[in-house]
Amino acid sequence: MSLRHALLGLLADRPGSGWDLLKRFEASLDFVWPATQSQLYTELNRMTADELIEVTSVGARNRKEYAITDDGRAELQRWLLDVEPERNRRSEALLRVFFLWAVDPDAARRYLEREADTYRQFHELLVAVDQQTAWDDSGFDRFARLALDNGMRVTAANEEWASWAAEQVG
Amino acid sequence: MSLRHALLGLLADRPGSGWDLLKRFEASLDFVWPATQSQLYTELNRMTADELIEVTSVGARNRKEYAITDDGRAELQRWLLDVEPERNRRSEALLRVFFLWAVDPDAARRYLEREADTYRQFHELLVAVDQQTAWDDSGFDRFARLALDNGMRVTAANEEWASWAAEQVG
DNA sequence: GGAGGCATGTAAATGGTTACATGATTGG
DNA sequence: CCAATCATGTAACCATTTACATGCCTCC
Known part of the structure; x- marks a missing residue:
């Protein structure tokens, strides 16, 4: 809920x-x-x-x-x-990775490169939001920035992973 | 589906x-x-x-x-x-971060420290799975390892973020 | 007068969780 | 013979998505 x-x-x-x-x-x-x-x-x-x-x-x-x-x-x-937060583990994008052996290696590499690109774009979007927002020192904004920072770190990690994974496959 | x-x-x-x-x-x-x-x-x-x-x-x-x-x-x-994968953005744990201004700063810091700990434990679990699995060179295992590597990177990023965020609040 | 935004509501369908229900087979 | 495991199915409930439905108010 x-x-x-x-x-x-x-x-x-x-x-x-x-x-x-x-x-x-x-x-x-x-x-x-x-x-x-x-x-x-x-x-x-x-x-x-x-x-x-x-x-x-x-x-x-x-x-x-x-x-x-x-x-x-x-x-x-x-x-x-x-209340202990529920950890939502579902990721359709990662689920696909489990089955990439079922397509030819070139297509698998392209999938991972597209993933890297998607994460890069998403990371850029978050950076833009961060820069274009007129943050104040309210509690709301301070914690919203912490959450946004999480997003930037996680998308960066995902982008690095996908680029690395594409190399492993290619 | x-x-x-x-x-x-x-x-x-x-x-x-x-x-x-x-x-x-x-x-x-x-x-x-x-x-x-x-x-x-x-x-x-x-x-x-x-x-x-x-x-x-x-x-x-x-x-x-x-x-x-x-x-x-x-x-x-x-x-x-x-089919473009659906990106599941829901995170109950991050949603809470948006509202931590509503509790006293000490409790907010403790929440983030507990988050760091949860991610650390989860990261350790994934490392243990990686080490204890007898991976073979089948397609299934090769791509399963890529997915597992994603998990290790993302939990590491989350742990670092939560530790950093706890300091910001404390 | 019309467009765009403000404002609220309901219905149907889908996907997922929890609980209930039943029963066969194997190993100790 | 008992427990654990193998094996399948159904029902009720809940959250979410998509679509439908209505109408007011403000500004140009």
Whole structure:
């Protein structure tokens, strides 16, 4: 139920509508926890029923402003500190590597070179995000930068690996 | 539908029963694509219906030996070379990092130190697997080692990141 | 008046997890 | 004879994705 906790985290920073939260998801959490619009609105209603959040006002276009409740803050703390994170091991790209013996060596090498290229592009994207963001010294930005740094390190490691692996095959 | 292709890959190596495949999953693919028993048997039946695999014999205890068909081999090739892998970005552990400003700095530092420790242990596990496996020069083993090497590099990068991040917070 | 953005909701399908259910065979 | 392992299947539930559906508000 990470979506629920992601929403709690965003609302702990500041209140907002479903639409606001969707935009905030896209702006910051998209790389670690993508969420769709339909999922988000459904979950907000469930969370309201569970009293983790509440509707503080209803505006134009039926806009509902949500705020986190005390129960919600407690649940966020519990999740952050007492719940062991699930390690998501699934990687379609790596799964393919297991079966590259089934294609001819040239095609296998090209696969790995394309992987290296994909990781390089993704790394560049993250560097660009880092440079183009006007970071402030808020808690949100400080920890968002730590997360972004993880992304840069991991994509760099993946790129190096894929280049090396392509050489091994070629 | 990666489970389907993982099964095709394993059956392209050699035939086997659902039970065999379950064990082979646990032995090699578990880190990149875990599968449960119920999921696997259901999928084997669907794949048989789709004629990607076939039952070549039925033995004791109703054991069904599956083999890949020509259609199955073609589908495996197509998936390996023509289908862009989906990039799974979800990380519960990193999602938490985004919200560590919501706990006190000491707890945040401890979270990151525990993360470093988790990655270190996981890295050690992969090193042990590498050393304790009697690798042969089969295609399967050669590419499995490439995948394992990816795991070692990425966990090392994550461990370094978490140690560094803990210092930033502390 | 129209386009684009704001705003919320529901339904169907897919893929995965957990639990339940059954039974045969082999080795100690 | 008992336990472990081999062997297969089904049902319920949950999270996620895609698609459908509606309508208001603001700015040009």
